[in-house]
Amino acid sequence: xxxxxxxxxxxxxxxxxxxxxxxxxxxxxxxxxxxxxxxxxxxxxxxxxxxxxxxxxxxxxxxxxxxxxxxxxxxxxxxxxxxxxxxxxxxxxxxxxxxxxxxxxxxxxxxxxxxxxxxxxxxxxxxxxxxxxxxxxxxxxxxxxxxxxxxxxxxxxxxxxxxxxxxxxxxxxxxxxxxxxxxxxxxxxxxxxxxxxxxxxxxxxxxxxxxxxxxxxxxxxxxxxxxxxxxxxxxxxxxxxxxxxxxxxxxxxxxxxxxxxxxxxxxxxxxxxxxxxxxxxxxxxxxxxxxxxxxxxxxxxxxxxxxxxxxxxxxxxxxxxxxxxxxxxxxxxxxxxxxxxxxxxxxxxxxxxxxxxxxxxxxxxxxxxxxxxxxxxxxxxxxxxxxxxxxxxxxxxxxxxxxxxxxxxxxxxxxxxxxxxxxxxxxxxxxxxxxxxxxxxxxxxxxxxxxxxxxxxxxxxxxxxxxxxx
Numbered sequence: 313x314x315x316x317x318x319x320x321x322x323x324x325x326x327x328x329x330x331x332x333x334x335x336x337x338x339x340x341x342x343x344x345x346x347x348x349x350x351x352x353x354x355x356x357x358x359x360x361x362x363x364x365x366x367x368x369x370x371x372x373x374x375x376x377x378x379x380x381x382x383x384x385x386x387x388x389x390x391x392x393x394x395x396x397x398x399x400x401x402x403x404x405x406x407x408x409x410x411x412x413x414x415x416x417x418x419x420x421x422x423x424x425x426x427x428x429x430x431x432x433x434x435x436x437x438x439x440x441x442x443x444x445x446x447x448x449x450x451x452x453x454x455x456x457x458x459x460x461x462x463x464x465x466x467x468x469x470x471x472x473x474x475x476x477x478x479x480x481x482x483x484x485x486x487x488x489x490x491x492x493x494x495x496x497x498x499x500x501x502x503x504x505x506x507x508x509x510x511x512x513x514x515x516x517x518x519x520x521x522x523x524x525x526x527x528x529x530x531x532x533x534x535x536x537x538x539x540x541x542x543x544x545x546x547x548x549x550x551x552x553x554x555x556x557x558x559x560x561x562x563x564x565x566x567x568x569x570x571x572x573x574x575x576x577x578x579x580x581x582x583x584x585x586x587x588x589x590x591x592x593x594x595x596x597x598x599x600x601x602x603x604x605x606x607x608x609x610x611x612x613x614x615x616x617x618x619x620x621x622x623x624x625x626x627x628x629x630x631x632x633x634x635x636x637x638x639x640x641x642x643x644x645x646x647x648x649x650x651x652x653x654x655x656x657x658x659x660x661x662x663x664x665x666x667x668x669x670x671x672x673x674x675x676x677x678x679x680x681x682x683x684x685x686x687x688x689x690x691x692x693x694x695x696x697x698x699x700x701x702x703x704x705x706x707x708x709x710x711x712x713x714x715x716x717x718x719x720x721x722x723x724x725x726x727x728x729x730x731x732x733x734x735x736x737x738x739x740x741x742x743x744x745x746x747x748x749x750x751x752x753x754x755x756x757x758x759x760x761x762x763x764x765x766x767x768x769x770x771x772x773x774x775x776x777x778x779x780x781x782x
Contacts, residue, residue, distance in 0.1 A: 324349060324350050324393060324394060324395050324396060324408070324422075324423070324424040324425075324515075324707070325343065325346030325347075325348075325349035325350055325393065325394040325424065325514075325515045325516070326346075326391070326392070326393055326422045326423070326424045326481055326482065326483050326502070326513070326514065326515050327339050327342035327343055327346060327391070327392040327393075327422075327483075327512075327513070327514045327515070327519055328389075328390070328391040328392070328422070328483040328485070328490060328492060328512070328513040328514075329342070329389065329390055329507070329510055329511065329512045329513075330388070330389040330490045330510060330511045330539045331388055331389065331509055331510040331511060331539075332388060332389075332507060332508070332510035333388060335358055335385075335387055335388055335389050335390035335510075336356055336358050336382050336385035336386075336387070336390050337382060338390070338507070338510075338512075338523050339356050339358075339390040339391070339392035340356065340373065340377055340382070340392070341519075341522050341523050342392060342512075342514055342519040342522065342523055343356070343373045343392045343393075343394050343519075344373050344374070344522065345514075345516070345518045345519040345521070345522040345523075345567075346394050346514065346515055346516060346518075346519055347372065347373055347394055348565075348567060349394055349396065349424075349515060349516075349565065350393075350394035350395045350396035351371075351372055351394070351396065352370060352371075352395050352396055352407075353368065353369065353370045353371065353376070353393075353394070353395040353404075353406070353407035353408070354368065354369065354371070354372070354373045354376045354377070354392070354393065354394045354395070354407070355367065355368025355369070355376070355392065355393050355407050355408055355409050355422075356368070356377070356385060356390055356391070356392045356409070357390060357391055357392075357409045357411060357420035357422075357485055358385045358386060358387035358389065358390040359387045359388070359389050359390075359485055359486070359487050359488070360386045360387040360388070361387070361388070361487060361488060362487060363418075363487060364411060364413070364418050364419075364420055364485065364486075364487060365384060365385050365386060365387065366409070366411050366420065367381050367384065367385060368393075368404075368407045368408070368409070369404070369407065370403075370404055370407060373394065389485060389490055389539075390485070391409055391420060391422045391483040391484075391485045391490070392409070392422065393407075393408035393409050393422035393423075393424075395407055395408055403447075405445065405446045405447075406446050406447060406448045408421070408422045408423065408448075408450060409421055409422040409483075409485070410422075410446065410448070410450055410451060410454065412454045412458065414458070414461070416461065417461075417465060417486050417487065418486065418487060419454065419457065419458075419465075419484055419485065419486050420484070420485045420486075421450060421453060421454050421482060421483075421484050421485075422482060422483045422484075423449075423450040423453065423480055423481070423482045424480070424481045424482070424500050424502075424515055424707065425478060425479035425480040425481060425482075425495065425499065425500045425706060425707045426449060426478055426479055426480075426705060426706050426707035426776075427449045427452060427453075427476050427477065427478040427479075427480065428477050428478035428705050428706075428769055428770065428771055428772055428775045429476065429477045429478065429772055429775070430449035430452050430476075430478070430775075430776065431772070431774040431775065431776055432772060432774060433452045433456070433475065433476065434449075434452060437452065437455050437456075442455050449776070452476065453472055453476060453480075453482065456471070456472035456475055456476065457469055457471075457472045457484075459471075459472075460472075465486060465489060465491070466489075466491070466536070466538050469484065469491055469493070469536065470536060470549050473493060473536065473549050473550075474549070474550075477769055477770065478495065478499075478705070478706060478769060479495055479497075479499035479500050479558075479706035479707050479769075480493070480494070480495045480500065481493070481494050481495070481500040481501065481502040481515065481531070483513060488540055488541070489538060489539065489540040490511075490538075490539040490540070491536065491537065491538055491539075492504075492513050492531060492536070492537040492539075493531075493535065493536045493537070493549070494531045494532065494533055494534070494535055495533065495534070496533050496534040496550040496551075496553050497533055497553055497554070497555065497556045497759070497768050497769065498530075498532070498533030498534075498555045498556065498557050498573075499556060499557065499558055499706050499759055499768070500515070500557075500558065500706075500707070501515055501516060501530075501557060501558075501561055501566070501572050501573070502514075502515060502530070502531040503515075503516070503517050503520070503527060503528075503529070503530055503531065503571075504527075504528045504529055504530070504531055504537075505517070505520040505525040505526055505527050505528050506525060506526050506528055507520075507523060507524060507525040507526075510525075511539055511544060512525045513531065516566055516567060516570040516572070517570045517571045517572075518567045518569050518570040521569065527571065530573055530574070532548070533552070533553060533555055534548050534549055534550040534551070534552065534553065535547070535548055535549075536548075536549050552754075554753060554754050554757050554768075555573070555753075555754065555755055555756060555757045555758075556757050556758060556759040556768040557572065557573055557756075557757070557758050557759065558704075558706065558708070558758070558759050559697075559743060559744075559747060559758040559759055559760055559763075560669075560697075560704075560708060560762065561577075562575075562577055562580045562581065562584075562746075562747050562758070563581070563584070563605075563668050563669060563696065563697045563743075564605045564668045564669055564697075565605075565708075568581065568604075568605075568608055573755075573756055574756075575747065575751075575756070577608075578608045580746055580747055581605075581606075581608030581609045581612065581668075581696065582608050582609065582611055582612035582615075583612060583746040583747075583749075584609050584612065584696040584697070584738060584742070584743065584746040585608065585609035585610060585611060585612025585613040585614075585615075585616070585666060585696055586612040586613065586615065586616040587612075587738060587742040587743075587745065587746050588609065588612075588613055588666070588694050588695075588696050588736070588738045588742065589612070589613045589616035589617040589694075590616060590742075591736070591738065591739060591742055592694055592736035593617065594617075594664060594692050594694075594734065595662070596619050596661075596662040596663065596664045596690070596692055597619070597620075597661040597662045597663070598619065598620060598621075598622045598624060598657065598658065598661045598662070598663050598664065599613050599614040599617070599619045599620065599621045599622070599663075599664045599666060600621070600622055600623065600624030600625055600657070600658070600663060600664070600665055600666070601621075601625070601665075601666045601667070602625055602651075602665065602666070602667045602668070602679060603625060603626070603627035603651070604627065605668050606666050606667045606668045606696065609666050609668060609696035610664075610666035613664065613666050613694060613696075617664075619664060622654075622657045622658075623654060623657065624653060624654055624657045624658045624663060624665075624683065624688075625651050625652070625653055625654070625665075625679070625682075625683075626651065626652045626653075626654060627650060627651055628649065628650055628651070628652065648682065651679065651682060652682075653682040653683050653685070653686035653688075654686070655686040655687055658683055658686050658687060658688040659686060659687030659688070660687055660689060661687075661688055661689065662688070662689055662690040662692070663683055663688040663690065663691050663692070664692045664693075664694055665679065665680065665683060665691055665692070665693050665694070665732075666694045666695075666696060667679075667693065667694075667695055667696070668695070668696050668697060669695060669696075669697045669700060670695055670699070670700065670717060670718065670726070670730075671700060671715075671716065671717070672715055672716070672717050673717035673726060673729055673730050676693060676730040676732075677729065677730040677731055680693065680730050680731045680732050681731060684731070690733040691731075691732050691733055692732065692733055692734045692735075693727075693730065693732040693734070693735045693736075694735075694736055695735070695736070695737045695738060696738050697737065697738055697743055697763070698737050698738055698739060698740045698743055698760075698763040698764075699718030699723070699737050699763065700716055700718055700719075700762050700763065701713075701716060701718045701719040701762070701763065701765065702716070702719065702761060702762050702763070702764070702765045703716070703762070703777050704761065704762050704777075705761075705767065705771055705775050705776075705777060706759070706761075706769075708762075709777075712777060717729070723735055723736070723737065740760055740763050740764060743758075743760070743763070744758060744760065
């Protein structure tokens with residue numbers, strides 16, 4: 313996938329459904345819609361009211377599941393997960409949902425995010441006798457819940473949430489109950505929908521569209537939802553804080569047909585592109601976007617600037633992993649496996665190349681070279697987000713500061729390194745205006761820490777940065 317070349321990956325996707333006779337099948341389809349959020353592992357846990365049933369594995373959703381597996385996943389409720397390994401790395405043992413069985417109430421847990429105090433909590437748990445079975449920070453939540461196993465489950469979860477800090481959107485399933493929760497800042501996306509009488513939850517609303525569910529509302533920051541045979545009830549486990557939903561969800565990660573916090577992702581990206589055209593005008597012949605996440609911004613840039621939009625770059629959708637280990641020389645040309653420049657469109661033209669972000673600069677350099685090799689006389693790079701100058705501690709692998717090109721070079725130095733004729737980034741103010749607009753920042757604010765270095769939560773000295781993958 314192009315994300316591998318870009319060096320920027322989302323962490324996970326969560327799906328849950330309660331009260332549907334084909335809960336496992338609906339979860340399977342929901343995970344398909346969320347596949348872009350994680351391609352390294354997938355899993356589903358169901359309950360039939362008496363027992364939890366699990367199937368999970370490494371790979372894509374359609375590689376992990378087959379028709380015969382669904383006969384083993386009985387029940388009216390299910391939670392599912394697609395994983396991109398961040399904290400804890402890969403491996404079958406870290407594929408979610410994680411299941412913890414006991415003589416009383418067993419539980420399954422699917423989590424999207426990163427706990428900034430996970431290392432500290434693991435040390436405390438191990439000192440008190442806990443034996444951790446995985447290297448994932450998700451397991452910490454389960455241990456904290458079970459430490460209070462003599463109280464009602466809702467109360468035990470509330471206790472655990474009072475101890476963990478960072479970004480988390482989770483679904484917990486027991487034999488007879490489901491629990492849905494979101495961190496106090498709402499750093500990760502999570503929405504609620506209905507499918508007939510069934511309740512549905514997903515990291516993105518595109519999952520609702522695939523299964524025919526209707527969107528109801530966002531899960532609120534600091535909200536814990538409990539569902540059982542008595543219906544749904546909700547409570548706040550923390551005082552209300554300003555929402556800081558990850559701005560990179562709008563910029564890059566989420567599908568354009570999803571709505572995040574009542575704002576369509578495609579529409580927000582178009583607005584970013586229009587704002588970028590206002591901030592960084594240029595004389596050119598063609599505007600093109602880097603597929604797929606940058607196309608919306610490129611269309612917005614074109615509409616605002618009056619420069620025609622063209623498909624100057626085409627993505628090859630049928631390239632998978634190869635068993636051939638390329639030489640360094642071929643690896644440098646690896647972007648050609650993923651992208652092709654359309655010579656008939658860019659030859660002899662001044663091209664505006666709109667992209668969503670720059671992490672290390674390697675991909676931008678390769679794409680600029682592609683366009684110039686195809687005959688573009690000038691390539692002006694416009695980035696529809698501010699420079700990424702700080703690592704993310706909340707579940708996105710934006711590398712360490714030493715690997716971020718914008719943290720170590722000026723814009724002019726970056727321009728020279730990628731070989732562009734000009735380079736401009738969207739301002740932080742322009743990004744926020746494109747997402748928040750005239751909406752209440754308390755409810756619709758965004759996290760800009762990777763751009764500004766102002767983190768919405770405390771960051772500990774031993775906080776683990778999600779692992780970078782080349």
